[in-house]
Amino acid sequence: MTGPDRPLFDVEEMEINFGPQHPATHGVLRVKMKLDGEKIMEAKPIIGYLHRGTEKLFETMNFPQCIPHTDRMDYVAAATNNQGFCVTMEKLLGITIPPRAAYIRIILAELQRLASHLVWLATHAVDIGAITPFFYTFRERDAILDLFEEYCGARLTLNTMKIGGVPFELPDGWLDRCSELVDGFNAHIEEYENLLTENRIWKKRTIDVGVVSAEDAIEWGLTGPPLRGSGVKWDIRKIFPYDRYDEIDFEIPIGKKGDTYDRYLVRMEEMRQSVRILRQCLDRLPDGPHMAKVPKVLRVKEAGMVYGAVEAPKGELGYFIVATEKATAPYRCRVRPPSFINLQMLPAMVEGHLVADLVAVIGTLDIVLGEIDR
Amino acid sequence: MSDDKPTAPPEETPAAPESEEKKEQQPLSDEEKAAKIAEAKAKAASRKAAEEAEPKDPWEEKPVPPNHEDASDDPDAVALGSGMPGIVLAADRFAGEVTLSVPADRIVDVCRFLKHDCDYKFLVDLTAVDWPDREEGRFDVIYWMHRFDDSKRLRLHAVVADEVPISSVTEVWKTADWMEREVYDLFGIVFENHPGLERILTWEGFNGHPLRKDFPLEGIDTGAAIYPDVYPPGGGPVLEEADEEEGGAA
Numbered sequence: 001m002t003g004p005d006r007p008l009f010d011v012e013e014m015e016i017n018f019g020p021q022h023p024a025t026h027g028v029l030r031v032k033m034k035l036d037g038e039k040i041m042e043a044k045p046i047i048g049y050l051h052r053g054t055e056k057l058f059e060t061m062n063f064p065q066c067i068p069h070t071d072r073m074d075y076v077a078a079a080t081n082n083q084g085f086c087v088t089m090e091k092l093l094g095i096t097i098p099p100r101a102a103y104i105r106i107i108l109a110e111l112q113r114l115a116s117h118l119v120w121l122a123t124h125a126v127d128i129g130a131i132t133p134f135f136y137t138f139r140e141r142d143a144i145l146d147l148f149e150e151y152c153g154a155r156l157t158l159n160t161m162k163i164g165g166v167p168f169e170l171p172d173g174w175l176d177r178c179s180e181l182v183d184g185f186n187a188h189i190e191e192y193e194n195l196l197t198e199n200r201i202w203k204k205r206t207i208d209v210g211v212v213s214a215e216d217a218i219e220w221g222l223t224g225p226p227l228r229g230s231g232v233k234w235d236i237r238k239i240f241p242y243d244r245y246d247e248i249d250f251e252i253p254i255g256k257k258g259d260t261y262d263r264y265l266v267r268m269e270e271m272r273q274s275v276r277i278l279r280q281c282l283d284r285l286p287d288g289p290h291m292a293k294v295p296k297v298l299r300v301k302e303a304g305m306v307y308g309a310v311e312a313p314k315g316e317l318g319y320f321i322v323a324t325e326k327a328t329a330p331y332r333c334r335v336r337p338p339s340f341i342n343l344q345m346l347p348a349m350v351e352g353h354l355v356a357d358l359v360a361v362i363g364t365l366d367i368v369l370g371e372i373d374r
Numbered sequence: 375m376s377d378d379k380p381t382a383p384p385e386e387t388p389a390a391p392e393s394e395e396k397k398e399q400q401p402l403s404d405e406e407k408a409a410k411i412a413e414a415k416a417k418a419a420s421r422k423a424a425e426e427a428e429p430k431d432p433w434e435e436k437p438v439p440p441n442h443e444d445a446s447d448d449p450d451a452v453a454l455g456s457g458m459p460g461i462v463l464a465a466d467r468f469a470g471e472v473t474l475s476v477p478a479d480r481i482v483d484v485c486r487f488l489k490h491d492c493d494y495k496f497l498v499d500l501t502a503v504d505w506p507d508r509e510e511g512r513f514d515v516i517y518w519m520h521r522f523d524d525s526k527r528l529r530l531h532a533v534v535a536d537e538v539p540i541s542s543v544t545e546v547w548k549t550a551d552w553m554e555r556e557v558y559d560l561f562g563i564v565f566e567n568h569p570g571l572e573r574i575l576t577w578e579g580f581n582g583h584p585l586r587k588d589f590p591l592e593g594i595d596t597g598a599a600i601y602p603d604v605y606p607p608g609g610g611p612v613l614e615e616a617d618e619e620e621g622g623a624a
Contacts, residue, residue, distance in 0.1 A: 048575040055560075056584055060591055091469050094438040099431075218495050218522075221549030232522075239525040292433050301439035304468040307499070307518060307529070320518070322503050332585075334501040344552045373575060 013041060020049050024127045024359045027369030031346070031358065038354050043347045047340075050373035058333035063089055063298045064163060066333065071157035073335065074371040076119045079112035079148075080312040082161035087242045088308025088319040089163045092300060100288040101165035102244040107178065107281045108151070108160055109243075109310075110274040114185070115144045116313035116366075117271050121192060124264075124363035128205045133195050140188050143181055150174060163298060165291035175282060182278045189271050196264070206260040210349040210361040213258060220345040223338050224315025226365060229266045230258035236311035247284075250277050260364040267366075300327045314338040314366055335374060339367040440469035448472050450492055450528055457487055471529060478515065478532035478540050485530070485546045488519065494528060496520040497543070500553035502561045506587045511535040513563055517543070534563060542568040560585035 014035045019025040028049035034042040054073060058066050070085045071078040083105055090097065097105075118137040125133040145155040150171055152160040160166065196202045212222065217230040227234055235252045237245040253269035255262030300323040309318040315338025322332040342365050350358045445451060445467035451474055455462045461484060464475040476484045488494045499518040506512060511533040518529050534540045542565035543550045554565045555574040562583035565571055573580060582589050 048573075048577065051575040053584055056589075056591060092440070094440055096432040096435070096437075098433045219548045221497055221547070234522075292437075294437070302442060302468075304440065304442065305471075305473070305503075305516075305529075306440075306469045307471060307527075309498075316498070318499060318518075320499060320501060320516070332503045334499070336499045340552065340556075341549060344549065 018355075018358065020046075025362060026123060026367055029343075029362070029367065029369055029372075031362075033355070033358075035355065038356075040350050040353055040355060040358060043350050043358065045343055045346050047343070047369070047372050050369050052374065054374040055333055055335060058330050060329070062329045066330065067161065067163075068157065068159045070335075071159055072370060073337065073374055074116075074312060074314060074317070074339070074368045075156060076368055077112050077116040077313045078156065078158040079108045079160050080116075080310055080317060082159065083109050083243070084308065084310040084312065084317045084319050086161045086163050087310055088306060088321055089298070091308050092304070092306045092321055092323060093163070093294075093298060094301075095164050095292050095294060097165050097243070097292050098288050098290065099244065099286040101290045101292070103281050103285050104166045104170065104290060105161060105243045106245065106248065107278060107285075108148075108158075108166070110278050110281070111144050111147060111178070112158075113274050113313045114271055115141050117267050117274075118144075120267065120313075120363075120366045124360075124366075125196065125202075127359045127363045128202065130196065130199070130202065133192055136188070136191055136195070140181075140185070147174065147178055147181065150177075162291065164294035165289070167291075169290050175285070178278070179282050182275055182282065185275045186272060189268060189275075193268060197268075203261065205356075205360055206264060206364075208257075209260045209353065209357050210364060211257060211259045212345065212349060216345075216348070217258065220348070221341045222315070222345060224312070224342070224366075225263050225266050225270065226315070226342050226345075228252065229255035229263035231255055236309050236316055240309065242308070242310060248277050248280055260360050263364045297328060300325070303327075309336070312338055314368065314371070315342060335371075337371040337374065339365070339369075340372045343367050343372060443467040445472045445474075448474075450474070450488070450526075453492055454484065454487060457491060458483065471527065473529040473531050475531045475533075478511075478534045478538075481515075481517075481530070481532050482541045482543055482546065485517065485543045488528070488530075489546050492521070492528075493523060494519040494521050496522065497547035497549050497553075498527065500543070500550055500557065502557045502563055502585075504561060504585065504587045508533075511538070513561060515540055515557070515563065536562075537564075539564040539566045541566050542571075544568055559583070562586065 016033050016035055018031040018033055020028040020030040025031070030046040030049070032044045032046055033040055052072070054069055057069060061069075067082055067085055070081040074081050118141040122134040122137040125131070148158055148160070149155050151174060152158050152168065212226065212230045214230045214232050217227045217232060222230070223234070231254050233252050233254050238252060250273045253266050253273065255266050303323060303325040305320065305322045307318055307320045309316050316336065317338055318336035320334040320336065321330050324331050346361060346365065349361050443466070445465040446462070448465060448467070450472070451462050451465040454474065461476055461480060462474050463477065466473045496519060497517065498520050499516070501516050503514040503516065504512060505514065513534045513536070515532045515534055516529060518527065520527050532540065540563060542554055544554065545567070551569065552574060554568055555572060557563050558565060558571050559573040559575050560583055572578065576584065582594060
């Protein structure tokens, strides 16, 4: 039916929905795209499918009751969410936590970082077409979750920190089992890298995809591995040390070009640094109580607003708490979710690229919709 | 407490006569008692003195809640005040964080000044707080920014009244885009000159702004815009009416 008066192809732009029920969107993210063939002309992320009004709920609860709700935001990194809230509350109440509590927190947070990065690597690799790393990384993630389960009884929504310390003393033999995991972990990272780092397909799919310059990264407010992948040396653990991170020796890995491959390398190196941090904490874990002496009812003295941040696996996780005088509950608790602000850059990163690159870029941003929608 | 109860009585009964016997065998004279008391007091005093002399770790002390301090001597407050005279309405330091209050109608100028002259290249967060009964304006709009050179953070605070728009700072920092959309969605504050001010977390057609203090926690029926013929705009169905309709149908 084709002839000289009919074009061979339909050249109209096609509008297409990617998600919200699509496995490669890592949750309920919907991207509304205008396509020219396979090229993305316009991409618009649409979010909110998982909005549960957590910030509104915070206002109705007293301070310790908020902690379990923080688990449900970035649900693959619950421990760092707890930590962020507790660190902010301690700033507001003026509590200093005992050294042992701080070290246990660092151990939990770094284990959580490893677990979160393993989920990222698994899903990122599956999205791009490499299924094997998934089985390898989930094997190690399971071992980490076993440690969490032994410590606090939960594997995902941990609720593992309290304002003023950590809820429990470590169980007998936990440190040995953790030590064993930590000692063997670098070999596992080696395994993943053998599968991917020099893999020709992996390099083709990631190098020069989703390039972000350092200026753009700062302008768009990126934090965490996406910012470091663009070559900005920035880590909350270093610039605003919390929970005795200032006593720990570690490096901040940074990338050069700011493409997907660089961000991959940054996260792999971050896992090695986490192992290094864990090793130091396990060797130097001080004795003493695991909770500071905090009053039974936590009451704010003066009205005021504080912002506390931690380096979550996804970036800077901040809590902004406004409290009135003598309050036992937050008047307003804003969460600065790193995924929400990192995702904002998605259109700028994919426009002009292919649909397949969109999948790679969503993977490299490492988003969790529970945190984006709150 | 409940665990102690069953075990406590059997221990006490044999212990009581024993202690009586001891008392009979070695009765303490008043002098001895006084000496013992004095000794115990001295011990307690010396322990207390030792505790006072020995500096405790901060975690052993009682919590020290932060206080508000005047921060008008802060270098950024001074720079902003000299660059734009009279712009800093108040400067406050709380828990080590500096908050500068500025008029809402000049927020873009202030932000541009801070970005270009004070080097605050990074907008960390933008949010709002609702104070429904406040006279000078209902909402606080909060800007929280970061400077890379010395890792310093600064908070701007602007008061806006209900239904009064505030200018968007998206032209200063691109990252403000979604943050302003979120504030618009959840608080209903309109940002002028925003490139696409749409709801972001709730859906288009949602009634009300959930983070306002007068929005009920249990929510309101928000199907209004989707089914305008069923649910009138401005609120959902009244429960009693719904019951009546149901009863009528049955």
